[in-house]
Amino acid sequence: MRSLLPSDPDARSGPGEPNPWPEHELETVERCPLCGSRDRRMLYQGLADRVFFCAPGKWTLYRCNACNSGYLDPRPTVESIGRAYASYYTHEPAGGRAQTSIAGRGLRRVLQDNYAASKKAVLNDYLNANYNLELRPTLPWIRWAISASPRRRLNAGMMVRHLVRKRPGARLLDIGCGNGAFIGWARTCGWAAEGLDPDPRAAAAGRARGMPITVGSLPDTGFPEARFSAVTMSHSIEHLHDPAAGLREVCRILEPGGTLWIATPNFASAGHAFFGSDWLALDSPRHLVLFTASSLISTLSATGFVAIRPVRRPPIAEWYFTTSHRVALRDEPFSRDGSELPFGLRLRAVVADWQALLRPTRGEEIIVTAERQQ
Numbered sequence: 001m002r003s004l005l006p007s008d009p010d011a012r013s014g015p016g017e018p019n020p021w022p023e024h025e026l027e028t029v030e031r032c033p034l035c036g037s038r039d040r041r042m043l044y045q046g047l048a049d050r051v052f053f054c055a056p057g058k059w060t061l062y063r064c065n066a067c068n069s070g071y072l073d074p075r076p077t078v079e080s081i082g083r084a085y086a087s088y089y090t091h092e093p094a095g096g097r098a099q100t101s102i103a104g105r106g107l108r109r110v111l112q113d114n115y116a117a118s119k120k121a122v123l124n125d126y127l128n129a130n131y132n133l134e135l136r137p138t139l140p141w142i143r144w145a146i147s148a149s150p151r152r153r154l155n156a157g158m159m160v161r162h163l164v165r166k167r168p169g170a171r172l173l174d175i176g177c178g179n180g181a182f183i184g185w186a187r188t189c190g191w192a193a194e195g196l197d198p199d200p201r202a203a204a205a206g207r208a209r210g211m212p213i214t215v216g217s218l219p220d221t222g223f224p225e226a227r228f229s230a231v232t233m234s235h236s237i238e239h240l241h242d243p244a245a246g247l248r249e250v251c252r253i254l255e256p257g258g259t260l261w262i263a264t265p266n267f268a269s270a271g272h273a274f275f276g277s278d279w280l281a282l283d284s285p286r287h288l289v290l291f292t293a294s295s296l297i298s299t300l301s302a303t304g305f306v307a308i309r310p311v312r313r314p315p316i317a318e319w320y321f322t323t324s325h326r327v328a329l330r331d332e333p334f335s336r337d338g339s340e341l342p343f344g345l346r347l348r349a350v351v352a353d354w355q356a357l358l359r360p361t362r363g364e365e366i367i368v369t370a371e372r373q374q
C-alpha cells in the first residue's frame with residue numbers, strides 16, 4: 001500500500017476519462033474521520049485518478065474547519081477500495097541489479113567501486129553508532145565525515161527511519177510494506193523485521209524474496225499485544241478508512257516504550273498551497289484522509305501515544321513539484337521522460353525545501369515519531 005515515493009518505478013497505464021464508481025460501493029462521511037467535527041467546507045470537486053489512471057470515479061474533498069485535515073466524501077467502502085489499486089506499483093517484484101565481473105570493467109570503474117564501498121562502510125559505522133545497528137562492513141573513526149554534514153545526517157536518519165534499535169533481535173513491523181523493500185533493508189540493519197500489507201500480490205512478491213509478510217491491514221492485524229519494539233508506516237495512514245482505530249491497534253501491538261514512525265503527505269504544505277487540486281498527494285480516491293502536522297499529532301495523542309516529535313527529512317519538494325506539475329499538464333507523473341520542471345517552479349521548490357528545514361510542519365511530507373506510554 002506504500003505510495004508516492006521518488007525511488008519507486010513508473011506508472012504504466014495512460015490517462016483517460018474515469019467511469020463512475022459503483023453507487024452501492026460508496027459510503028458517506030459526514031464527520032471528520034480524525035476529530036469528529038461536522039464543520040467543514042468543500043475544497044475540490046471532480047477529482048479523478050490522475051496518478052495511476054486505474055481508479056474509476058470523480059471525488060469531492062472537504063477540509064475540516066476544526067482540525068484542517070482533508071477527507072473524501074463520499075468515498076469507496078472498505079470492501080470495494082481494492083478497485084482503486086488495480087495498477088498500483090507495489091505489485092511489481094523488486095528487481096536486483098545484474099552483476100558484472102571485474103574483468104569486464106575498466107580500472108576506473110574498479111576505483112569508483114572501491115570509493116563507493118568505502119563511503120558505504122563509513123555510513124555503516126555512523127548508522128551503527130547512532131542507531132545501534134549491525135551493518136557490515138564498517139570503516140571506523142571517520143564517521144565525523146557524516147556527523148559534520150547536515151545534509152548527510154538528514155539522509156542517514158531517513159534511511160533508517162530515525163529508529164534507534166533498543167536491543168539485538170528487536171522486532172519491527174512495517175505496515176503497508178508493499179513488496180517488502182524496507183523490510184529487507186531493516187533486516188540487514190539487524191532488526192527482526194516483518195511486514196503487513198493488504199495486497200496479496202505485493203505480499204507474494206516480497207515472500208518470494210524471503211520477506212516475512214502477512215496479508216492484512218489495520219485495524220485488525222491479529223498480532224499479539226506488545227509484540228513489536230518498533231512500527232513504521234510510510235505513506236500508509238492516509239489510505240485508512242479509520243486512522244484513529246488503526247493507531248489504537250498500533251499502540252496495542254507495540255511494547256510499552258516502543259516507537260512508531262509515520263510519514264504521510266502534508267495537507268498544509270507549500271506544494272498543496274501552490275498546485276491546489278493538481279497536488280500529486282491528493283491521489284484520489286486512494287488517499288482518504290490528508291493530515292496536517294497538528295491533526296496527526298492530536299490523533300496520536302488521543303490514541304495512546306506520548307513523546308510525539310516531528311522530524312526533519314531531506315529535501316523532497318522538487319519531486320512533489322515535478323510530479324504535481326505533470327498532473328496539472330495531464331501527463332503521467334512518474335514517467336522517466338516526462339515534462340521537466342520550469343525554472344521558476346524549480347526555484348519555488350528550492351524555497352519550499354528551505355522553509356521545510358526551518359519549519360518541518362510546512363514540508364511536503366510530515367514525519368513524526370511517537371512512543372507507546374510506558
Ligand SMILES: [Zn+2]
Pocket residue numbers: 032033034035036037064065066067068069
Ligand atoms: Zn477534523
